[in-house]
Structures are given as structure tokens and as C-alpha cells.
Amino acid sequence: MKDSKDIKVSVNDLSVYYGTTRALTKISMDIPDKKVTAFIGPSGCGKSTFLRTLNRMNDLIENIKIEGEVNIDGVNIYQKNIDVVNLRKKVGMIFQKSNPFSKSIYDNITYGPRINGINHKRQLDEIVETSLKQAAIWEEVKDRLHYSALSLSGGQQQRICIARTLAVNPDIILMDEPASALDPISTSKIEELIHELKRYYTIIIVTHNMQQAARTSDVTAFFYLGELIEMDKTKTIFTNPAKKQTEDYISGRFG
Amino acid sequence: MAFVKKNNKRNKADTPAQTTEFASSILKKQFRFDDWIAERVIKTVAFMSITFVALIFIFVFRETLPIFKDSSQITESFSARPQGNEESLKPEVYNPGNSESETELRPETYGVEISDLKPNEEKEHPLSAATGHENSRALSTLLSKDWQPVSDRPRYGILPLFFGTLKVTFISILFAAPIAILAAIYTALFAPRNIREFIKPAVELLAGFPSVVIGFFALMVMASFFQDLFGYSSRLNGFVGGIAMSLAAIPVIYTLTEDALTAVPRTFIEASLGLGASLRQTAFLVVLPTATPGIFAAVLLGIGRVFGETMIALMATGNAALTTINPFDSVRTLSATIGAEMAEVVFGDTHYSVLFLIGSLLFIFTFALNALAEFYFRNRLIRRFQGK
Amino acid sequence: MPWRSFISGTGSSGVSRVNDITTGMNRNTKDIIIQSLTGVSVLLILFVIVAMLIITFIGGWKNLTWEFLTEFPKEGMTKGGIFPAIVGTALMTLIMTVAAVPFGAITAIYLAEYAAEKSILAKTIRFAVKTLAVVPSIIFGLFGLGFFIKFIGLHMDNMFYKGELHWGQPNILWASLTMALLTLPIVIVSVEESIRTVPKEVREASLALGATKWQTIRRVVLPGSITGILTGTILAISRGAGEVAPILFTGAAYYLADLPRNLSDQFMSLGYHIYIMSTQSTNVDETLPIQFATTLVLLLLTFSLSMVAVILRYRIRKKAR
Numbered sequence: 036m037k038d039s040k041d042i043k044v045s046v047n048d049l050s051v052y053y054g055t056t057r058a059l060t061k062i063s064m065d066i067p068d069k070k071v072t073a074f075i076g077p078s079g080c081g082k083s084t085f086l087r088t089l090n091r092m093n094d095l096i097e098n099i100k101i102e103g104e105v106n107i108d109g110v111n112i113y114q115k116n117i118d119v120v121n122l123r124k125k126v127g128m129i130f131q132k133s134n135p136f137s138k139s140i141y142d143n144i145t146y147g148p149r150i151n152g153i154n155h156k157r158q159l160d161e162i163v164e165t166s167l168k169q170a171a172i173w174e175e176v177k178d179r180l181h182y183s184a185l186s187l188s189g190g191q192q193q194r195i196c197i198a199r200t201l202a203v204n205p206d207i208i209l210m211d212e213p214a215s216a217l218d219p220i221s222t223s224k225i226e227e228l229i230h231e232l233k234r235y236y237t238i239i240i241v242t243h244n245m246q247q248a249a250r251t252s253d254v255t256a257f258f259y260l261g262e263l264i265e266m267d268k269t270k271t272i273f274t275n276p277a278k279k280q281t282e283d284y285i286s287g288r289f290g
Numbered sequence: 291m292a293f294v295k296k297n298n299k300r301n302k303a304d305t306p307a308q309t310t311e312f313a314s315s316i317l318k319k320q321f322r323f324d325d326w327i328a329e330r331v332i333k334t335v336a337f338m339s340i341t342f343v344a345l346i347f348i349f350v351f352r353e354t355l356p357i358f359k360d361s362s363q364i365t366e367s368f369s370a371r372p373q374g375n376e377e378s379l380k381p382e383v384y385n386p387g388n389s390e391s392e393t394e395l396r397p398e399t400y401g402v403e404i405s406d407l408k409p410n411e412e413k414e415h416p417l418s419a420a421t422g423h424e425n426s427r428a429l430s431t432l433l434s435k436d437w438q439p440v441s442d443r444p445r446y447g448i449l450p451l452f453f454g455t456l457k458v459t460f461i462s463i464l465f466a467a468p469i470a471i472l473a474a475i476y477t478a479l480f481a482p483r484n485i486r487e488f489i490k491p492a493v494e495l496l497a498g499f500p501s502v503v504i505g506f507f508a509l510m511v512m513a514s515f516f517q518d519l520f521g522y523s524s525r526l527n528g529f530v531g532g533i534a535m536s537l538a539a540i541p542v543i544y545t546l547t548e549d550a551l552t553a554v555p556r557t558f559i560e561a562s563l564g565l566g567a568s569l570r571q572t573a574f575l576v577v578l579p580t581a582t583p584g585i586f587a588a589v590l591l592g593i594g595r596v597f598g599e600t601m602i603a604l605m606a607t608g609n610a611a612l613t614t615i616n617p618f619d620s621v622r623t624l625s626a627t628i629g630a631e632m633a634e635v636v637f638g639d640t641h642y643s644v645l646f647l648i649g650s651l652l653f654i655f656t657f658a659l660n661a662l663a664e665f666y667f668r669n670r671l672i673r674r675f676q677g678k
Numbered sequence: 679m680p681w682r683s684f685i686s687g688t689g690s691s692g693v694s695r696v697n698d699i700t701t702g703m704n705r706n707t708k709d710i711i712i713q714s715l716t717g718v719s720v721l722l723i724l725f726v727i728v729a730m731l732i733i734t735f736i737g738g739w740k741n742l743t744w745e746f747l748t749e750f751p752k753e754g755m756t757k758g759g760i761f762p763a764i765v766g767t768a769l770m771t772l773i774m775t776v777a778a779v780p781f782g783a784i785t786a787i788y789l790a791e792y793a794a795e796k797s798i799l800a801k802t803i804r805f806a807v808k809t810l811a812v813v814p815s816i817i818f819g820l821f822g823l824g825f826f827i828k829f830i831g832l833h834m835d836n837m838f839y840k841g842e843l844h845w846g847q848p849n850i851l852w853a854s855l856t857m858a859l860l861t862l863p864i865v866i867v868s869v870e871e872s873i874r875t876v877p878k879e880v881r882e883a884s885l886a887l888g889a890t891k892w893q894t895i896r897r898v899v900l901p902g903s904i905t906g907i908l909t910g911t912i913l914a915i916s917r918g919a920g921e922v923a924p925i926l927f928t929g930a931a932y933y934l935a936d937l938p939r940n941l942s943d944q945f946m947s948l949g950y951h952i953y954i955m956s957t958q959s960t961n962v963d964e965t966l967p968i969q970f971a972t973t974l975v976l977l978l979l980t981f982s983l984s985m986v987a988v989i990l991r992y993r994i995r996k997k998a999r
Contacts, residue, residue, distance in 0.1 A: 092886060097794070110313045120322070121315045124888030134879040136898055146897070147887045196883070203887055206312055328892040329792065335781060336788035337799070339806040339866075342859060349825040350817065469719045476716035489720055491988040496727050498984030499977070500920025501815075502949040506956055506973050507730050510737075510966075540723060570709040591812065598814020600923040601949075605957055625816045625923070632819075632927045637828070649820040653813060660812045664805065 190221025461532025550584025737970030782865025853929030872906015
């Protein structure tokens with residue numbers, strides 16, 4: 036079993052309601068530190084909703100109700116008096132459709148640091164270079180830093196978004212179907228990136244692409260209709276799942 | 291990983307073992323001044339819109355109070371006023387050789403003319419008996435048929451002004467509504483996309499014409515044109531004013547109708563076309579009935595626009611407080627009365643208060659009209675789309 | 679009603695096809711008539727717009743000289759130029775803009791970003807804005823007189839000038855503030871529309887990076903809505919330059935020897951000039967060309983401003999699609 040010090044996120048009996056509709060039912064899980072955890076399952080089964088509870092982006096939705104606990108580093112982020120703004124600095128998010136700001140590449144990356152009060156040009160330059168290198172896109176854009184981020188291709192934009200998140204130095208990176216809108220080459224670049232990043236960050240990725248989950252993750256969780264059906268080492272899930280539902284989904288009988 | 295990184299001054303919550311940098315950064319809600327003040331300022335400024343409306347209510351009504359209070363503490367009302375003339379019933383022609391020749395060269399001052407006071411008179415006078423007496427009489431004359439504020443026995447009958455306003459509004463909407471609605475139907479339903487993109491802004495440009503320009507056009511060009519065409523005697527009359535005002539109402543009705551028509555869900559249109567109806571049938575049998583509340587609201591707001599229109603009325607209606615049915619007779623509207631006479635009126639005196647009263651009535655009217663269009667028709671519209 | 683049975687009527691597609699054949703001709707001519715009728719309405723409107731432009735142009739272009747625009751009126755308004763009217767209009771709209779745009783933009787930010795859709799406060803504010811938008815312009819004039827001049831102004835005089843009349847009378851300041859209130863809804867609507875075109879995803883990106891709401895507004899939303907703020911400003915200026923009713927008795931004058939030098943001076947205005955000259959001028963024949971020329975100037979001014987605003991708004995809406 037896992038050592039308690041390797042658990043980054045510990046979820047206890049989390050349920051999420053949109054008004055009277057229940058989107059997630061009593062989810063409990065432990066997410067390991069500095070590993071890639073994948074959430075899989077048919078569309079609409081709550082994976083993205085769950086992901087968004089981890090950085091409290093669901094707070095933006097009116098009518099939403101959260102029950103249960105989400106503990107990150109032992110702290111329940113849903114208790115009273117949590118500083119949500121700081122939480123989001125530590126739990127970053129990459130969205131399905133890349134959303135760079137309508138600014139230069141440089142300004143996109145420095146957005147986070149500037150908000151945190153870092154204004155010194157030399158420091159910012161360093162952060163930009165480090166982040167872009169970590170996102171494996173430095174060579175491609177180093178001569179175009181002051182061009183608009185929107186002038187890049189979809190795959191490049193997504194890597195800029197990743198670099199932008201890295202620039203704030205989070206502990207956890209949440210990725211909501213990061214490559215679903217991208218072509219295969221960009222997708223594999225992102226997957227390589229994820230493999231590199233897990234050395235320094237805890238990564239949680241939602242994907243409807245099972246092969247991607249199999250390729251990139253260490254741990255996989257299977258969701259169905261708002262419930263957590265099974266969660267185990269990726270290899271086990273894909274070769275020898277414990278639940279029949281999991282096996283049916285993996286082998287493509289539904290989804 | 292139970293290392294404890296640099297512990298900030300923030301107090302620890304009672305969490306189990308681990309207190310990482312992460313934990314300590316999120317455990318206490320930080321106060322961010324910028325955000326706090328931005329929110330306060332923004333909400334306060336937004337709230338002021340309500341304040342402004344309230345202020346308008348209050349301060350326009352305030353000036354009408356003297357009529358309702360029999361006594362008035364108004365002071366400083368000194369001025370020589372021309373005595374009884376029947377000018378208000380003579381239509382204005384705006385031709386050379388007509389009255390005031392010198393006034394145009396003097397800067398205008400309204401109301402208080404301190405310079406007229408004799409040096410040894412106090413500034414504050416006990417209520418002018420005339421004003422107080424007039425105030426109490428004013429109320430009783432409000433519903434009379436004579437608007438004669440400037441005469442030996444002033445009468446403040448606003449009925450002819452109401453009548454004039456209604457007449458002009460009627461004529462203008464009579465022309466504006468059909469034209470605007472038909473044009474909107476064409477734009478929303480029949481026009482190909484690129485033409486639509488051109489027409490909408492073009493008509494909105496009409497909305498950008500200042501009403502004084504439309505009034506000028508009516509006065510100089512349209513008046514003579516129609517007089518030659520129909521051969522009536524009063525060059526400036528309700529008809530000319532009405533036609534000119536329709537130019538102001540058309541963009542309003544057009545834009546709102548077009549919005550209402552395009553708001554009809556595509557699914558309705560597709561269903562109809564799918565059943566074999568032509569575009570025209572779909573337009574008139576499906577889209578138009580569905581959009582009717584919105585079109586009603588559009589016409590209502592067009593009426594509101596014209597009801598309070600001042601400059602065009604001042605320049606094109608002849609400004610004679612007549613109450614005949616004939617559209618080719620001059621009329622005098624409520625707002626034109628205010629615009630024309632406020633300049634000549636003395637601050638604090640009955641005429642002044644009655645003009646403010648007219649303004650208050652106009653304000654209430656448009657307010658009610660707007661509320662009606664907002665609440666009743668918008669609700670109807672929404673319910674229609676949701677299937678009652 | 680016939681349409682009810684048409685829409686919900688039973689019948690195989692075969693039947694409707696028969697209807698097609700037998701009533702085909704009628705349907706087509708009816709279609710053509712209706713479509714022509716509505717199309718003609720559009721043409722009528724466009725015709726009127728163009729006619730007004732052309733006639734004004736014909737009547738006034740001869741007088742549109744450099745001297746006309748830069749000289750004072752002479753000889754009882756029958757000669758000379760309209761320079762002070764242009765300056766007066768410009769100054770008035772400037773003060774008006776400075777007052778209205780910040781207020782309007784901030785209110786728009788509230789409506790787009792801070793207002794919860796269901797809150798009573800938000801609904802009341804929206805209703806208040808709509809009310810301001812439909813109030814007749816003369817009422818603003820009355821408000822300017824009753825509030826700014828006879829209340830604020832008189833109190834200022836009592837406090838600072840020991841009751842001597844200084845601020846308690848019509849001047850360019852009060853007229854501008856009155857006009858600012860009138861154009862406030864215009865700014866609000868334009869700016870709000872523009873703010874709403876900033877996509878949700880971009881806001882989420884900012885928040886997910888640990889930015890606060892205000893930081894997101896300041897750094898992402900507002901820069902993305904500059905066009906809307908510009909459009910609102912231009913529309914407000916166009917409206918403010920053309921409206922006459924609010925300034926009839928709050929500060930406009932027909933003849934002034936000097937340009938306004940203080941906020942407490944009166945001013946000349948293009949619109950007011952046209953009104954007085956065309957209705958109360960003693961010498962219509964001699965001033966007619968000047969009337970047309972002044973109208974032309976005002977029309978060109980407001981028209982070009984409107985055009986710019988329309989183009990900008992078109993670009994905003996295209997961006998939103």
C-alpha cells in the first residue's frame with residue numbers, strides 16, 4: 036500500500052450537486068505525489084467536474100453544492116477561510132481548448148509572476164526561459180517572444196498554456212483533456228511533456244482517450260455516471276481490471 | 291514527506307502532521323486591498339444609476355410643489371411680463387419680419403434678474419401675493435381647454451397640449467410603425483446575409499441624425515413640399531411634424547422589431563420550412579406571431595420616443611395650441627411647450643412651476659411606458675418561447 | 679385560424695405535394711408581392727437618409743469654407759462663421775465625455791462582472807439604466823435647471839460667494855453634466871456589450887493562475903474591451919453634439935462675444951444655433967445659406983462619428999461570433 040507521505044491529494048466522500056441533480060456521488064480516493072493519475076470514463080460521467088473541485092474552479096458556477104472533503108497536503112480545501120486565490124496558484128489547470136491571453140507570448144508567461152508581485156525584468160526573463168524550456172517549446176518561440184500568442188498553432192498554444200502554468204510554480208497540475216483538440220503529432224509532444232513534468236509536479240489528467248491514459252499515466256481511475264468505479268495502477272486497470280464495468284469500458288463495449 | 295518548510299507568521303490551523311508551504315499559504319484567507327476597494331467602488335458607482343433616476347424624479351417634482359402648496363416662499367421673482375396676447379393660438383411661421391428682433395443678440399438669462407432690483411430693496415421679499423394666488427388657481431385651470439399662461443388671467447389648461455402631442459404621435463406612428471416593421475421583416479427574414487449586414491447599420495445611422503437636423507429639414511424642405519402637394523394653409527402643422535417625427539421613431543421600432551424577429555428560435559423556422567411552407571408563409575404564420583410581444587414593445591418604445599420629442603415639435607408643428615381634428619392644423623406638444631416657454635419664464639412663478647409639472651407628467655408617462663414594455667412584454671416573450 | 683391546421687394538420691407528404699402543384703402559382707405571386715413590399719420599405723428608409731444628406735449638402739456646401747469654420751459671426755449673423763459654435767460644442771462634449779465615460783464604464787463592469795443575475799440590486803440598476811435611456815431629452819434639461827442650477831449652483835453661491843449669483847445660472851459646466859447624464863446609458867450599453875465578448879475561457883485561465891477577480895478584470899477583460907469603450911465614447915459624443923433640448927436653458931446661448939473661458943461661462947452650440955437661426959432669425963433669406971451650412975457641419979460631424987462607431991461595433995460583434 037502507499038506510504039502516507041506519498042499521497043498528495045486525499046478525497047473523502049466527495050459529492051457534487053448542480054441544484055438538485057447529483058453529478059458526483061461519494062468519491063473517495065488518494066492521489067499519489069509526483070505521479071500521473073488519469074481519470075477515464077465515458078463523456079458526461081463527472082470526470083471534469085471532479086477535476087474542477089480540486090482547484091475550486093467549480094466555485095464559479097451558481098447553484099453548486101459540495102459535500103465531503105478534498106485534502107491537499109492534509110488540508111481540506113473546502114473548509115472555511117481557505118484562501119482560494121492562493122490555492123489556485125498551487126493547483127494549476129490546463130483546459131481542453133487552449134486559452135492563451137490576447138497578449139504576446141512573453142506577457143502570457145509573465146502574467147502569473149506579475150500578479151505575484153515579481154516585476155524585475157531580469158527575473159521575469161529567467162522565468163520565461165525556464166518555463167518555456169520545461170514546456171519543451173523554448174526553441175520554437177525564443178525568437179518570437181513578443182509576437183502574439185494567438186499567432187501560434189493549436190499545439191503550440193497549448194504548450195504555451197502549460198508554460199504559463201509552470202511559471203507560477205504549482206505543486207499540482209490539472210489537465211482537462213489537454214490534447215483532445217490537437218493533431219496526433221502535437222498530442223504526442225504533450226504526452227512526452229507530461230512524462231517529463233511528473234518528475235517535479237503531481238499531474239492529474241482527464242482523458243476520454245484510453246490509449247493516452249494507458250501511455251502516460253501511472254495510476255488510473257475509472258468513472259461512470261458520477262461514481263468512482265475502480266482505481267489502481269494503470270497496468271492493472273488495463274490488463275486485469277477488478278470490476279466488470281471497467282473491463283467492458285476498456286474493451287470498448289460501451290462508451 | 292513530512293518536512294516543514296519555512297513557517298510564515300500565519301497561524302496554523304489544526305491540521306494533521308504535514309504543514310507544507312502549500313498548506314500555510316492557503317489556510318487563512320488573505321485580505322487583498324485592491325480587490326476589496328475595486329469591488330466597493332464599482333458597486334457604488336453602479337448604484338448611482340439608481341440615484342440619478344431618483345434625483346431626476348425628486349428635482350423635477352420639486353419645482354412643481356408651489357402649485358400644490360397654496361403659499362409659496364418663492365422670492366426674487368421680478369420681471370416685466372408682456373400682458374395678454376393671443377399669441378399662443380397663432381401658428382408660428384418662422385418668416386422674416388416676425389416679432390423679436392433684438393433678442394437674438396442678447397445673451398439669454400433665465401429667471402432671476404437681480405439687476406432689475408432697485409438698490410435699496412431687500413433680496414428676500416414676502417411672497418408675492420400674485421404668485422401665491424396664481425398658484426392656487428393654477429391647479430383648477432389644469433384641465434381646462436385653454437393654454438394661456440401669458441395673459442391677464444392666465445389659464446394653464448394642458449389638455450390642448452396633450453391633444454397636440456397625441457395627434458402628432460398618432461400621425462408619426464401611423465407612418466413609422468408599418469414602414470419600420472416591414473423593413474425589419476425584410477431584413478430579418480428575406481434579405482440575404484450580406485445585404486442584411488449592410489441595412490441594419492444603415493438604418494442605425496438614421497438614428498444618429500440629431501433631431502434638430504430632422505427638424506430643420508422638416509421646416510425648410512418638407513413643409514414647403516407638403517404644402518405644395520396638399521395645398522393647405524398652415525405651413526407648419528401636425529402632419530408635417532408627425533412625418534418628421536416618424537423619421538425619429540423608425541430606427542427605434544426597426545431595431546427592436548428586428549431583434550424580436552431574430553430572437554425567434556431557429557427551430558421554429560426550420561420546422562415550418564420542413565413542413566413545406568414557403569419563406570413568406572413561415573414569416574407571417576410562424577415568426578411574426580411568435581415575435582408579436584416584442585414588436586408590441588418596439589412600437590411602444592417608438593411611441594415613447596415621439597411623445598417626448600422636443601426639437602422637431604418646436605420646429606415643425608406650428609406651436610399653436612389648437613384642438614382640431616384636422617391633421618393639417620398646427621398643434622402644440624407638451625415638450626415643445628416646455629422648450630419654447632422655459633426660456634421666457636421667471637424662476638419660481640406659476641408658469642415656471644406648471645412647465646415643470648408638464649415635465650413631471652412626461653417623465654411619469656415614459657417611465658410607465660418603459661416599465662410596461664420591460665415587464666409585461668418581455669415576460670410574455672420569454673413565456674412564449676418556453677411554451678407557456 | 680388557417681395556419682393552425684396547416685402546421686398541425688395531418689396528411690401525407692403526398693397531399694402537401696398536391697397542394698404545391700395546385701396553389702403553386704398563387705403562392706409565388708403572393709410571395710413576390712410581400713417580399714417586394716417589405717423590400718420597398720427598406721428602400722424608402724434608405725432613400726430618406728440619402729435625400730437628407732444630399733439636400734443639406736446642396737444647400738450648404740458653398741458656404742463651407744475655411745473662413746466659415748474659423749470666424750465669428752458678423753453683421754447680425756448674416757455673415758461670418760460659426761467658429762464659436764464649433765468650439766462651444768467641442769468643449770461641451772469634452773466635459774461631458776470626461777464625466778460620462780468613467781461612470782458608464784464602471785457601471786458596465788459591474789453589470790457584466792459583479793452583478794449576480796438574480797439579485798434585486800442588479801435588476802434595479804439595469805432598470806434604472808433603461809429608464810435613463812428612454813427619458814425625453816427635455817426632461818434632462820429640466821433636471822439640469824432644477825438640480826444643477828437651482829440647487830447645486832445656488833448652494834455653491836451661498837457657500838462661496840455669499841449668495842451672489844455665480845454658479846446658480848446656466849453655464850457650460852451644468853449643460854455638460856446634464857448631457858453626461860443623458861449619454862450615460864449609451865456608454866454603459868456599448869461597454870457592457872464589449873466586455874461580454876471576452877470569452878469565458880480566458881477569464882478562467884486567469885483565475886486558474888491565481889489571479890483575483892479584479893486582477894482578471896484589469897489585466898485581461900478591460901484590455902480586451904477597449905474597442906467597446908471607444909465605441910461607447912464615440913456614440914456618446916455624437917449624441918451629445920447633436921442634442922439641443924437639454925441645453926436650451928442650461929447653458930446655450932445664441933450670441934456671445936467671446937469663447938467660453940471658464941466653466942461658469944455660457945457657450946454657443948451648433949445645434950442650438952441652427953434652431954434659433956431657423957426659427958427666430960429676422961433675415962431668413964440672408965441667413966438661409968448659413969443655416970444650411972451649419973446644419974451640414976453638424977450632420978457631417980455626427981454622421982462620421984456614427985459611422986466610425988458602427989464600424990467598430992461591427993468588429994466587436996464579429997469577434998464575438
